[in-house]
Amino acid sequence: MEKHYDYLLVGAGLFNGVVAHEAAKRGKKCLVIEKRDVLGGNIYCKEVEGIMVHEYGAHIFHTSNEEVWDYVTDLVEFNHYINSPVANYHGEIYNLPFNMNTFSKMWNISTPEEARKIIEEQKSVIKKDPENLEEQAISLVGTDVYEKLIKGYTMKQWGRECKDLPASIIKRIPVRYIYDNNYFNDPHQGIPKGGYNELIEKLYDGCDVILETDFLSDKEKYTSMADHVVYTGTIDAYFDYCYGKLEYRSLHFEHELLNEYNHQGVAVMNYTDSETPFTRKIEHKHFAFGTQEKTVVTREYPAEWEDGMEPYYPVNDEKNSTLYERYKELGEKEEKVLFGGRLGEYKYYDMDKVIESALNFVKQYL
Ligand SMILES: Cc1cc2nc3c(=O)[nH]c(=O)nc-3n(C[C@H](O)[C@H](O)[C@H](O)COP(=O)(O)OP(=O)(O)OC[C@H]3O[C@@H](n4cnc5c(N)ncnc54)[C@H](O)[C@@H]3O)c2cc1C
Numbered sequence: 215m216e217k218h219y220d221y222l223l224v225g226a227g228l229f230n231g232v233v234a235h236e237a238a239k240r241g242k243k244c245l246v247i248e249k250r251d252v253l254g255g256n257i258y259c260k261e262v263e264g265i266m267v268h269e270y271g272a273h274i275f276h277t278s279n280e281e282v283w284d285y286v287t288d289l290v291e292f293n294h295y296i297n298s299p300v301a302n303y304h305g306e307i308y309n310l311p312f313n314m315n316t317f318s319k320m321w322n323i324s325t326p327e328e329a330r331k332i333i334e335e336q337k338s339v340i341k342k343d344p345e346n347l348e349e350q351a352i353s354l355v356g357t358d359v360y361e362k363l364i365k366g367y368t369m370k371q372w373g374r375e376c377k378d379l380p381a382s383i384i385k386r387i388p389v390r391y392i393y394d395n396n397y398f399n400d401p402h403q404g405i406p407k408g409g410y411n412e413l414i415e416k417l418y419d420g421c422d423v424i425l426e427t428d429f430l431s432d433k434e435k436y437t438s439m440a441d442h443v444v445y446t447g448t449i450d451a452y453f454d455y456c457y458g459k460l461e462y463r464s465l466h467f468e469h470e471l472l473n474e475y476n477h478q479g480v481a482v483m484n485y486t487d488s489e490t491p492f493t494r495k496i497e498h499k500h501f502a503f504g505t506q507e508k509t510v511v512t513r514e515y516p517a518e519w520e521d522g523m524e525p526y527y528p529v530n531d532e533k534n535s536t537l538y539e540r541y542k543e544l545g546e547k548e549e550k551v552l553f554g555g556r557l558g559e560y561k562y563y564d565m566d567k568v569i570e571s572a573l574n575f576v577k578q579y580l
Contacts, residue, residue, distance in 0.1 A: 216439065217243075217245075217422070217439075218439060218440065218441075219243045219244060219245040219422070219439055219440035219441070220237065220242035220243050220244065220440060220441050220442065221233070221234075221237050221242060221243075221244045221245070221440055221441070221442050221443070221444060222244075222245050222247065222436060222437065222439055222440035222442070222443045222444070223244055223245070223246045223247070223421070223443075223444050223446075224247050224429040224436075224443060224444065224445040224446060224447055225247075225248060225249075225255065225445070225446035225447050225555065225557070225558075226246050226248035226250075226252075226253040226254060226255060226414075226418065226423070227254065227255025227256065227257070227446055227555055227556070227568075228254075228255060228257055228414075228417075228555075228565055228568050228569060228572070229255075229446050229554050229555030229556070229558075229568050229571065229572045229575075230246065230444060230446050230554070230555065230572075231253075231254075231413075231414055231417030231418055231572075232285075232417060232568075232569055232572035232573060232576065233444050233554070233572055233575065233576060233580070234246065234417055234418050234420075234421050235416070235417045235418075235419075236572075236573075236576040236580055237576075237580060238419070238420045238421070240580060242580070243422075244420075244421040244422070245421065245422045245423075245424070245439060245440060246418060246421050246422070246423045246424065247424050247427050247429045247436060248423070248424070248425050248426075248427070249426070249427065249428050249429075249447075250425065250426070251425050251426050252425070253411075253414050253415075253418055253423065253425075254410060254411060254414040255270075255446075255555075256270040256271060256273070256526075257270075257273050257410040257413075257414065257565065258270060258410065258411065258414070259409050259410050259411055261409075262469075262471060262510050263471065263506055263507075263508045263510070264504070264506045265498050265499045265502075265504055265506055265508075265509070265510050266409040266410075266411075266498060266501070266502060267469060267498045267510050267512070268410075268496065268498060268501070268512070269467070269469075270467075270524070270526075271465060271467070271514070271526070272481070272482060272494075272496045272498075272501070272512075272514075273405075273410060273565065274295070274297045274398075274403065274405065274501070275292065275402075275403065275404055275405060275406070275565055275566065276297070276398040276400040276402065276403040276564075276566065277400050277402050277403075277564075277565075277566035278399075278400040278401055278402070279566055279570055281570075281573070282566045282569045282570050282573075283402045283566075285569060285573070286406075286413065286569065289413055289416045289417070290406040290407070290408060290412050290413045290416065291406070291407045291408070292404035292405065292406055292407065293404050293405050293406075293407050293502060293503065294404055295403070295404050295405045295481075295501055295502070295503075296396050296397075296403060297396070297397040297398060297403065297481070297482065298310075298395040298396060298397060298480070299397060299480065299481075299482035299483065299484055300480050300482075300483055300484070301316075301362075301363050301367075301483075301484045301485075301486045302483050302484065302485050302486065302487075302490075303362045303363065303366075303486045303487050304487050304489075306319075306362070307319075308320065308362070308363060309395045310363075310395070310397065310484065311388055311390065311395075311397055312355065312359055312363070312387070312388070312389050312390065313389075313390035313391075313392060313393060313394050313395060314326060314329060314390070314391060314392055314393040314394075315393050315395055316359070316363075317329035317332070317333075318393075320358055320359070320362070321358070326391035326392070329391060330391060332356065332358075333355060333356045333359070333389070334356075335356070336352070336355075336356025336357045336358060337352065337353055337354070337355070337356050339352060339357065340352050340353040344381040345381060346376065346377050346378065346379060346380065346381055347368065347376040347377075347379035347380065347381055347383050347384055348360070348365070348375075348376040348377045348379075349381065350381035350383075350384050351364050351365075351368075351376065351384055351387065354384070354386065354387045354389075355387050355389060362486060363486045364376075364387075364486070365486075365488070366485075366486050366487045366488035366489075366490075367484060367485070367486040367493060368383075369488050370488065370491070370492075370493050370516055371493060371516050372516075373516065373518065405501045405502060407502070409502075429445070429447065430447070430451060430452070433452075437550060437551070440550075441550070442550055442551075442552065442579075443550050443551040443552070444551075444552050444553075444554055444575075445551055445552070445553050445554075445558055446553075446554055446555035446556075446557060446558045447557055447558065448460065448525055448557045448558075448560075449538070449541045449542070449545060449553055449557070449558055449559075449560060450537075450541055452541075452545075452551075452553075453541055453544055453545075456544075457537060457540050457541060458537060460528070460529075460534055460537055460538060460541075460560060461519065461529045461534050462519040462523075462525035462526065462527060462528060462529060463516070463517075463519055463526060463527040463529060464516075464517040464518070464519035464520075464523045464524055464525065464526050464527075465514055465515065465516060465517055465524075465526050466514075466515040466516075466517040467512050467513070467514055467515075468492075468512065468513040468515070469510060469511075469512045470510065470511050470512070470513075471508060471509075471510050472508060472509050472510070472511060473508055474508070474509050475507060475508075475509065476497075476509065477497050477509050477511055478495060478497050478511070479497075479500075480497065480500060481496060481497055481498070481500035481501050482494060482496055483495045483496075483497075491515060492513040492514055492515045493514055493515065493516060494513075494514040495511055495512070495513050495514070496511065496512040496514065497509055497510070497511050498510050498511075498512070525557060527562060528556070528557075528560045528561060528562055530560075530561070530562065534560070535560075538560040541560075552575070552579060554571065554572065554575050555568060555571075555572075556568060559571075
C-alpha cells in the first residue's frame with residue numbers, strides 16, 4: 215500500500231522548507247514534490263570550482279525581524295558579508311546606494327552641505343508635478359544622478375524609456391548624506407557560511423522527496439497521498455488559468471567560469487548605462503570572501519516573461535492584483551489545499567519575509 219502523509223508540500227523553496235521543519239518538529243510526515251531536479255527554489259546554489267553560484271539570482275539575506283534572525287542562525291552560521299554594490303557607468307565607478315561617496319566622486323566635493331546644494335539646484339529644473347518617471351527621478355535626486363545612475367538601468371529593466379514610464383513606479387529614492395555604502399538598513403545581514411543549500415538541507419531533513427515532478431501533472435493522485443497540501447507554485451496554474459493568466463517579470467542569467475582570481479573586485483556591479491545590454495554582473499566568490507583560483511560571474515538580463523520561463527517577480531499592478539484576488543477566493547474554497555510563498559500568494563517576498571510568513575502559516579495551520 216502507498217505511504218500516506220500528513221502534508222504534501224508542493225515546491226521545495228524556502229516557504230515549504232520552514233513548513234517541513236516545523237512539521238517534523240511536531241512529528242508530522244511530509245512528502246515534497248518539486249519540479250526542478252534540486253531542492254531550494256530560487257535560493258539554490260550550484261557549486262562550481264568550490265564557489266557557490268547563485269543560480270537563480272544573487273541572494274543576500276537581511277532582516278530586522280529578530281525572530282527570523284534567531285530562526286536562521288539557530289540552523290546555520292552566517293558570514294559578515296555586507297552588500298555594497300557599485301555602479302558602472304561607461305567605466306566610471308560610483309558607490310551605491312546614493313551616498314556621500316557617490317557624490318564626492320561625481321562632483322569632487324567632500325561635505326554634505328555641498329552635495330545637498332547641488333542636488334537641490336538640479337532638482338529645481340522640475341517645476342510642475344512630475345508627469346513621468348524621468349521627471350519624478352530628477353525631482354528627487356537631480357539631473358546628474360538620474361542621467362548616470364538611474365536612466366539607463368531603469369530603461370533596461372522595464373524595456374521602455376523613462377519618459378514613457380509612469381512617475382508612480384518610483385515613489386522615493388533613498389539618498390544618504392553620510393559616507394556609508396551598506397545597501398541595507400537592517401541590523402542583520404549576511405550569507406550562510408556553508409551556502410544556502412546547507413540551510414535548505416536542514417529545513418527539509420527527514421522529508422520524503424520526489425524531484426523533477428510537476429504536481430499538476432497528476433493533481434488528484436498526489437493530493438490523495440496526504441491529509442493536507444501546501445502549494446507554493448503559481449496559483450493561476452493550480453486552477454488551470456480558469457480566469458486567465460497572471461503576469462510575471464522574468465530574468466535571463468548567463469553564467470561564466472573565468473580563469474581569473476578576481477574579476478571585478480565586488481560581488482554586485484550594476485551597469486547603469488543604456489548601451490551595456492545586461493543590468494548587473496555578479497561575481498559569486500565575493501559573497502563568501504572566496505580565495506579559489508578561478509571565479510564565476512553571472513550577467514543578469516531583464517526578460518519579458520513568456521510561457522515556459524521562470525516566473526521571477528509578480529507584477530503587482532491593479533490588473534494583476536484584481537485577478538489574483540479572484541484566484542485567492544477560489545483557493546479559500548479548497549478543502550485540503552493551502553497556498554503559500556511567493557508564487558502561491560503572488561507577492562514579492564524577500565527571504566526574511568517568506569520565513570516570517572511561513573512561521574505565521576505554521577502557527578495558524580499546523
Ligand atoms: C532574482 C531574485 C533575486 C532575489 N534576491 C533576494 C535577496 O537578495 N534577498 C532576499 O531576501 N530575497 C531575494 N529574493 C527573494 C527570494 O528568492 C524569495 O523570498 C524566496 O526564494 C521565496 O521562496 P518560496 O518558497 O516562496 O518560492 P520559490 O523559491 O519560488 O520556490 C517555489 C518552488 O516551487 C516549485 N514549483 C512550482 N510549481 C510547481 C509544481 N507545479 N510542481 C512542483 N514544484 C513546483 C518551483 O520549482 C520552486 O522550486 C530574490 C528573488 C529573485 C527572483
